[in-house]
C-alpha cells in the first residue's frame with residue numbers, strides 16, 4: 081500500500097466522512113400490476129387480436145410470412161393526444177400496405193438515457209421532475225389499450241422488468257435496447273415475455289452481445305421477480321424462441337450496409353440462432369440526422385429485393401412533425417422531445433414506396 085492510499089484509511093479522515101449527513105431513499109407504493117389490470121382490463125376480443133398480431137410478427141421473423149415488419153413511430157410518447165393522432169393516420173396506412181408490410185407502432189413509454197434526462201411517460205408523465213409513476217403506469221396502460229383498440233399492433237422498449245408487468249399483455253413486439261442487451265436481468269425477463277423481442281446490438285456496435293442475449297433468452301431461467309399482486313417471487317420462465325437481432329449502429333459507426341448485414345447473418349447462423357435481422361434506420365445508423373432514415377430504409381429494402389431475405393424488419397423513428405424540440409415553453413404538437421424523427425409526410429411516402 082502506498083503512503084498516499086494508507087492516509088485515506090486514517091481514523092480521523094474516516095470519522096470526518098461519517099459526519100456527513102446521510103441521504104435516505106424514500107419510497108411511495110404503486111398499484112400492483114393485478115390492480116391496474118383490473119382497473120384497465122384487456123377485453124377478450126382485444127386479447128385475441130393481440131395474440132394474432134404477435135403471431136403475424138413471429139411468422140415474419142421465422143420466414144413463414146414474406147412481408148416486411150416495420151416498427152414505426154415516435155422516439156418517445158409525451159402527449160397521448162399526439163400519439164393517438166399519429167396512430168389514426170398510421171392505421172389507415174397500415175391497411176393500405178398490409179399485403180406487403182406489417183406496421184407496428186412504436187409507443188415507447190420508457191426511455192433509457194445515456195446519462196440523465198426525461199425517462200418517459202411512465203416515469204415522469206408531467207415532465208416536471210415529480211416522477212409521478214402512479215399516474216405514469218396508469219396513463220401508459222390507458223394509452224396502449226387505446227392504441228390496441230384502434231387495431232394497431234404496438235411496440236415498446238422493455239426497459240424495467242417491473243414496468244413490463246403493467247403492460248406486457250398489450251404489446252405485440254418489444255425491444256431490449258442497446259444499453260441493456262448485455263444485462264442478465266433483461267435476458268431473464270425476455271425469456272418469460274409472451275411476445276417476439278428484438279435485441280439491439282450494443283452501443284459499442286457489438287452484435288455478439290445481442291447474439292448472447294438471444295441464446296440466453298431462449299433458455300428457461302429461475303429468477304427474481306414479482307407475482308401479479310406485487311409479492312416477491314421466484315419466477316420460472318419458459319424461454320423465448322422468438323428473438324432476433326436489431327442492427328442500430330454503434331459508436332458513430334453504421335451497420336446497415338450489405339457487408340455488415342451479411343456478417344451479422346453469418347454470425348447468427350454460426351451461433352445457431354434465428355438469422356432474422358431488423359435494421360433500425362435511426363440511432364447510430366442515422367447519426368441523429370432523421371432524414372437519413374429515408375435513404376437507409378431504401379438501401380436496406382434494396383438489399384432485400386436483391387435477395388437477402390434475412391432482412392425481415394425495419395425500424396423508423398417518426399412523428400407528426402419532423403425533427404425534435406426542446407421541452408420548454410409552448411410545445412409544437414406531434415414533435416419529438418427526445419431523438420429527432422421523420423415527419424408524417426416523409427414517413428407516409430417512404431412507407432408507400434417500401435410497399436410498392
Ligand SMILES: O=C[C@H](O)[C@H](O)COP(=O)(O)O
Pocket residue numbers: 155191192193194195196197363418419
Ligand atoms: O432513443 C432515444 C435515445 O437515443 C436514447 O434514449 C438515449 O438518449 P440520450 O443519449 O439522449 O440520453
Ligand SMILES: C=C(OP(=O)(O)O)C(=O)O
Pocket residue numbers: 155188192237256257258259280328360363
Ligand atoms: C433507445 C432506443 O434505441 P437504442 O437502444 O438503440 O439506443 C430506442 O429505440 O428508442
